[in-house]
Amino acid sequence: MSEVISLNLQVWKQSSEDEAGSFEFYSVKDISIHISFLEMLDVVNENLQKEGKEPIAFDSDCREGICGTCGFVIDGVAHGPMAKTTVCQLHMRHFENGQTLVIEPFRATPFKIVKDLVVDRSSFDSIIQAGGYVTVSTGNAPDANNILIAKENAEDAFDSAACIGCGACVASCPNASAALFTSAKISHLSQLPQGKIEEDERVKSMVATMDDEGFGACSNHAECEAVCPKGISISNIALMRRNLIKTIL
Amino acid sequence: MSGAIPEKEYVESVSKLDGRVPSGDIEDKWDKYKSSMKIVNPANKRKFNIIVVGTGLAGGSAAATLAELGYNVKSFCIQDTPRRAHSIAAQGGINAAKNYQNDGDSVHRLFIDTIKGGDYRAREDNVHRLAQISTQIIDQCVAQGVPFARDYGGLLTNRSFGGSQVSRTFYARGQTGQQLLLGAYSAMMRQVAKQQIEMFPNREMLDVVTVDDKARGIVVRNLKTGELETHSGDAVLLCTGGFGNVYFLSTNGKGSNVTAAWRCHKKGAFMANPCFAQIHPTCIPTSGEYQSKLTLMSESLRNDGRVWVPKNKDDKRSAADIPESDRDNFLERMYPAYGNLVPRDVGSRAIKKMCDEGKGLDPSGRAVYLDFGSAIERLGKKNIADKYGNLFDMYETITGDSPYSQPMKIYPAIHYIMGGLWVDYDLMSTIPGLFVLGEANFSDHGANRLGASALMQGLADGYFVIPNTLGNYLANTKLDSVSTSSEEFTSAKNESKEKTDNLLKIKGSSTALEIHRELGGVMWDLVGMARTKESLEEALDKIPKIKDKFWNDLYVPGDANTLNKNLEHAGRLADFLELGELMALDALNREESCGAHFREEYQTEEGEPLRNDEKYAYVSAWEYNENNIPVLHKENLDYKFVKMTQRNYK
Secondary structure, three states, X not given: OOOEEEEEEXXXXXXXXXXXXXXXXXXXXXXXXXXXXXXXXXXXXXXXXXOOOOOOOXXXXXXXXXXOOOOOEEOOEEOOOOOOOOOOOOEHHHOOOOOEEEEEOOOEOOEEEXXXXXXXXXXXHHHHHOOOOOOOOOOOOOOHHHOOOOHHHHHHHHHHHOOOOOOHHHHHOOOOEOHHHHHHHHHHHHOOHHHHOOHHHXXXXXXXXXXXXXXXXXXXXXXXXXXXXXXXOOHHHXXXXXXXXXXXX | OOOOOOOHHXXXXXXXXXXXXXXXXXXXXXXXXXXXXXXXXXXHHOOOEEEEEOOOHHHHHHHHHHHHHXXXXXXXXXXXXXXXXXXXXXXXXXXXXXXXXXXXXXXXXXXHHHHHHOOOXXXXXXXXXXXXXXXXXXXXXXXXOOOOOEOOOOOEOOEOOOOOOOOOEEOOOOOHXXXXXXXXXXXXXXXXXXXXXXXXXXXXXEEEEEEOOEEEEEEEXXXXXXXXXXXXXXXXXXXXXXXXXXXXXXXXXXXOOOHHHHHHHHOOOOEEOOOOEEEEEEEOOOOOOOOOOOOEOOHHHHHOOXXXXXXXXXXXXXXXXXXXXXXXXXXXXXXXXXXXXXXHHHHHHHHHHHHHOOOOOOOOOOOEEEEOHHHHXXXXXXXXXXXXXXXXXXXHHHHOOOOOOOOEEEEEEEEEEOOEEOOOOOOEOOOOOEXXXXXXXXXXXXXXXOOOOHHHHHHHHHHHHHHHHHHHHHHHXXXXXXXXXXXXXXXXXXXXXXXXXXXXXXOOOEOHHHHHHHHHHHHHHHOOOOXXXXXXXXXXXXXXXXXXXXXXXXXXXXXXXXXXXXXXXXXXXXXXXXXXXXXXXXXXXXXXXXXXXXXXXXXXXXXXXXXXXXXXXXXXXXXXXXXXXXXXXXXXXXXXXXXXXXXXXX
């Protein structure tokens, strides 16, 4: 396999929330297959600057798949073709020479486009503010080993808590539902004794906020689970629903 | 600071700095001090506005805790939400002297390990306080719902980390930083909902505003709209992390920068020990010129992984074909007592030494093996996958190779900065009312930080130190009301606007990325893992030239009135260029080796760092001096409790 590839990119360009956007075409040459997708875009942006053109705006920070800052849609798939991989960890060795790639922002009504591939995900913060915490102020805590937690519960809680808040679940859902994101936090806390106490209030409030923010309802497409870079399971959504129903019954 | 190579007389100290450490026994001085402090009564707390910049472990925990106490908190971060600060990337764990493993741990032992790990260049009293507080942090985090690893009986479990002979590291798989940060973030969100915290994401701090010589506000740029805003308060808490990105390639997030701290430095906050930069031994080696960052492989891997190179440097067989007898497990050979778990600075230098001897692996010669073969044989693949599965997956995602079937290749990389803004025992800088927490300050790690201690320090500062010391400051200080329409605020805002506009006016032909890469190359080669008088003088000759290129040939596309990532990068690079020079100067001044600061001229016969306690048992705190060489102030490290000795991990 050759060490470099060429690509044709169709990238969504939009100068601000209020302006109309459109696709721009970029022909990209001599991309090393060892670099990441974002590093490939860095190269494109360097070349654009050299030509006096405006670079493509995209977000990223840690570039190791944990901060949740990066993310866009490649050929219709949030975070691109590799399972459990954010775009910053996606490497060019998975693409073929001459391939055409369509790159778009995470689209959902509550995610306003800031610029090009950058979207506003502050509605996720609002959902957490509605109850995604344990009510405990600093200084109140008992000795850590006074709270016993079965190993498997701790592991399951961790699996849910691993969410990075990137928004891929919303972008891939036909209803733009934030059910996976919301349920992951609910389920993380419900599986621990510390979080159990407030679980009724939490689920009611967080689900109501999710609706208020303009996210759609979940209708079991499971697209969210398929694209989640952290492999968060839709069984979290089932738990959220059970908890919600329990508060009504 | 001018570009001239400094003569010795330029950096003579002009004053001794006082850390304002309370007197008394080290073991109970923090408790006694706390009970002697003035406090702000609950009804009055709501009258104070506190500005917290940064939402990592230090900033997030401080904002949440101060809001819980009743202060009005304004929290700022450069990310789109406070949940993304780079603390999130910390993998391995957090230390605490719980002694849950009954292996002889204690506050005293953690204190001594940290002091020794820092090669006797930290402030003794701060470190003891840190060790004391460590146990409360774990309690707090568990209460918040942080899913730490558990044993089958439901109790917390621990792992070992470098520089320690006990197991005191609490962890949540390889994502401990993420879980701790989300704990602090959740606590913050609770306070946002109560309107006790007002959240300002997408804001970059460009200046601190002082009124009557006290920090009373900040200038920030709204990164989405380009608008400059001013905010006033009764105190400013700077929790803006470290500046490893001065090296261009580091394990820091792309956005991590020195700008907020540097602008405070230019307003009078002293910068302490800036040359103490930690190089983490186990990172994925660089792969090519377009690489944008380096990825760390957690230190916890050294619990089971063995570091080796072929004994014969011409041995080009693949790892699997090289029998044990032809492998040099050099950490085990050189440091039998600690083996693969030597502290980071020691491990990094040993790896460099092997590569300098020509034993590094292909293709670059800048890599060694980290091998799990014998651990998989001993414990089984499943066990290893349970412990390190996500790290192995991450390695395979990046390199395309599976560590289950062949050893990892690793090489040291810039990871953490022990230096930072100087603070006293109360965490206050030399600007009254400006407090500095977490990696942004210099105080606890000396010349080398032990693994799993960054998370401990960030949370100690935010959850448990600042809520006490800030109250003491507010209760003891006369603070007149200030307005953002005052001269101090408007002129600071105009200055920041001018600085930003100037970057756009240059219209040269070099991008910020190109210039940053060039600076990083100089910093890594000349102010990196090993330094000499010559290399540092060369750096002090080269950096001003890069700075000239920046100010004469920079090209920034777009304008200042919109989201402009290139403009953000250029602004941060302007400050990195000035910082780089100060780091080289600081390293040149310190004519000894200690911890991560390795001056090749000063080493023992065995190649270990050779300290000079007589001359350099002090903190170098630099005062900014416009258009001139900065002024060095010294805080003498007067150890009353610990005896300084040569570190020995053999």
